[in-house]
Amino acid sequence: MFYQLYEMNHAALQPARAYAEAVRVLYSNPLNPFSHTPWGRSVAATAELFERTTRRYGKPAFGLDKTVVDWKPVAVTERTVWSKPFCNLIQFKREVPAGRRADPKLLIVAPMSGHYATLLRGTVEAMLPYADVHITDWVDARMVPVSAGRFDLDDYIDYIVEMLHALGPDTHVMAVCQPSVPVLAAVALMEARGDSFVPATMTLMGGPIDTRRNPTAVNLLAEEKGIDWFRDNVVMQAPWPVPGFGRDVYPGFLQLSGFMSMNLDRHIIAHKDFFMHLVKNDGDNAEKHRDFYDEYLAVMDLTAEFYLQTVETVFVRHALPKGEMKHRGTRVDPAAIRNVALFTVEGENDDISGIGQTEAAQGLCVNIPADMKVHYMQPAVGHYGVFNGSRFRAEIVPRIVDFITSYGRTNKVAVKRKTVRAAQA
Template sequence: MFYQLYEMNHAAMQPARLYADAVRMFYTNPLNPISHTSWGRSVAATAELFERTTRRYGKPIFGLDKTVVDWKSVEVTEKTVWSRPFCNLLRFERAVPAGRRADPKLLIVAPMSGHYATLLRGTVEAMLPYADVHITDWVDARMVPLADGSFDLDDYIDYIIDMLHALGPDTHVMAVCQPSVPVLAAVALMETRGDPFVPSTMTLMGGPIDTRRNPTAVNLLAEEKGIDWFRDNVVMRAPWPVPGFGREVYPGFLQLSGFMSMNLDRHIIAHKDFFMHLVKHDGDNAEKHRDFYDEYLAVMDLTAEFYLQTVDTVFVRHALPKGEMTHRGTRIDPSDIRNVALFTVEGENDDISGLGQTKAAHDLCPNIPADKKAHYMQPAVGHYGVFNGSRFRSEIVPRIVDFITSYGRQNRVAVKPKLVRVAKR
């Protein structure tokens, strides 16, 4: 019922948004002399700020049509190469010369945590010159009909394994934030089964492998409330008339509210500055604000079963580091991983996944040879800076590229190291 009321409120505001947009257009029209005055720009800025803070932001596009390979500009074509009801696998195909040595195949697993995969646009753009990039494009749960079934954490792991099979051998996988746990679980299962399509390298970035280490406000909230609280307070049914009407979901607007409340003062200041940029006719800074919030405020729903299982497994029970995580009844044992090189990346000021939470993967994977393990902590960046921004491009990307090019299939050792079993924690 609450979700339906939210939808009705949004619909009721539509006339006011249309009026505000008309006011903005009137007071920004260059033929209107008032638009050239401070007062006219203030009215237009007020109208735009109202419209932007009350609208629903649709799914953004990647819009990556060019990149630079071997110092030459080449065309990029976005293609769907694998599809399931809850996810599409996108490939950014580069128009490189025929016969050129192939770059590493890279599977970027985007977080399924409320934002669309386009949040990693900068990540994809930075890796395109060096790799054949693929990314998981998760589908908004409210857009998936009930007839397509459910989707939980076990299904998520199955999807990752299926995608690695579809991409073939010698693929490199990169998990950003939330997917670090299911990616590590998927790789462990593949190694346990002797799967020939196990990836060559696994890069985990800002992920909650062990949230007992340096817990953040997000981690503490989950432990304090417990899974029953989340089931009773944040799970709702998708409203009519969306295709997934009746499906139990964790609404994206609730996730967004949580993120924004963590740094509410910053968002208020950002919108105040945006207003002043508009009044002062500072178009460049105003456009930067629009670009960021067009992406940040675009959110998607998650299936309730996936959300609850993830919260319970990762944040409440800490099942993976304790050796208690299972997949369809089979215990996941990261100590079985021995052929996949491991690289972990953390941000010094990460307030979502605290320092040490991602690095914990090294302790869980003792049978990966020491020379195939690496960890890097990026100074002076928060969670977002781990996978986006200038420091990501200049400091982190070169390290990732060097790592994945060093551990392709051709560099694997012929003899498997002796296994060491890790006791449950």
């Protein structure tokens, strides 16, 4: 009922949003003399701020149509190479010259935690010059009909295994934040049964492998409330008339509210600054604000069963580091991993996955040879900076590229296996 009321409230504001947009257009039009005055720009800024803070943000586009390979610009096209009801696997196909030596195949597993995969646009863009990049494009649960069935953490792990099979041998997998646990579980299960499609390398970035280490506010909330509280308070039915009407979901707007409340003062200041940029006619800074919040405020729903199973397994029971995690009745044993090189990355100021939580994977994967395990902590970045931004591009990406190049199985003859000294520096 609460979700339906939320939708009705959004619909009720539609006339006001339309009026605000009309006012913004009127007072931004250069033919209107008031648009050249501080008063006119203030009216336009107020109208735009109201419209932006009350709208529903749709799924953004990746918008990556070109990159640079071998110092030459090449075109990039998106294509779906694998599909299931809750996920599409997108390849960013680069128009490289025929006969050129193939770059590593990279599977980026995007988080299914409220935002769309486009949140990793910068991650994809930074890796495109060096790899044949694929990314998991998770589907908004409210858009999946109930007839498509359930989707839980076990299904998530199955999807990862199926995608690795679809991509073939010598694929490299990168998990950003939430997927670190299911990716590690998937690789452990594949190794335990001798799967020939096990990835060559596994890069885990800012993930909650063991949330008992340096617990953050997110981790403490889960432990304090317990799984029953989440089941009773945050699970709702998708409202009419969306395709997934009647499906139990964890609404994206609740996840967004939680994230924003953690840094509410920062968001208030950002919107105040946006208003002043508009009044001062500072178009560049205003556009940066729009670009960031167009992405940040675009959220998707998760299936209730996936969300609850993840909270209970990862944040309440700490099942993976305790050796108690199971997938369809089979225990997940990271010690089974022997042939997959492991690279873990953390941010010094990460307030979502605290320092040490991702590095915990190094201790769990006891049978990976020491020269195939690397950990790197990036100074002066928070959670977002682990996979995006200038420091990511300048300091983390070269280490990832060096790592996957060094341990790619097809490059064993051409590139001597080595310890990635740069990533350990």
